Amino acid sequence: MTIINSYNSKVKNHVEYLNKRIEHLESQISNAFAEFKEHPYHLHSILVHDGNAELGHYRNAELGHYYAFVYDRNQSVWWRFNDHNVTMASEEEVFTESIGGTDSPKTAYSLIYINDKIAK
Secondary structure, three states, X not given: OXXXXXXHHHHHHHHHHHHHHHHHHHHHXXXXXXXXXXXXXXXXXXXXXXXXXXXXXXXXXXXXXXXXXXXXXXXXXXXXXXXOEXXXXXXXXXXXXXXXXXXXXXXXXXXXXXXXXXXX
């Protein structure tokens, strides 16, 4: 019986330690990046890869074409920069072309955010 009581005590101590550790981690998670909430960022531009060349089931970033969408905060419009062609794009076009998926060879390659203070 002494062995069982000893084992039971060890298990209880370990459970207590784990519960305290969980509390600590939950606190860290809830406070993570709290300072960034004071400095909101906005999506500024999207680099898009257009190409369906695949190696196995992975897309090959070396093949295809790249272009960018940039948001103009002064005019509240998106611009498509595609080589020497610069055209206005609707928000629907921007996000449709950026989402990609199995139906489209286009997909966002990189997202660029800017600080709210810079954006204004």
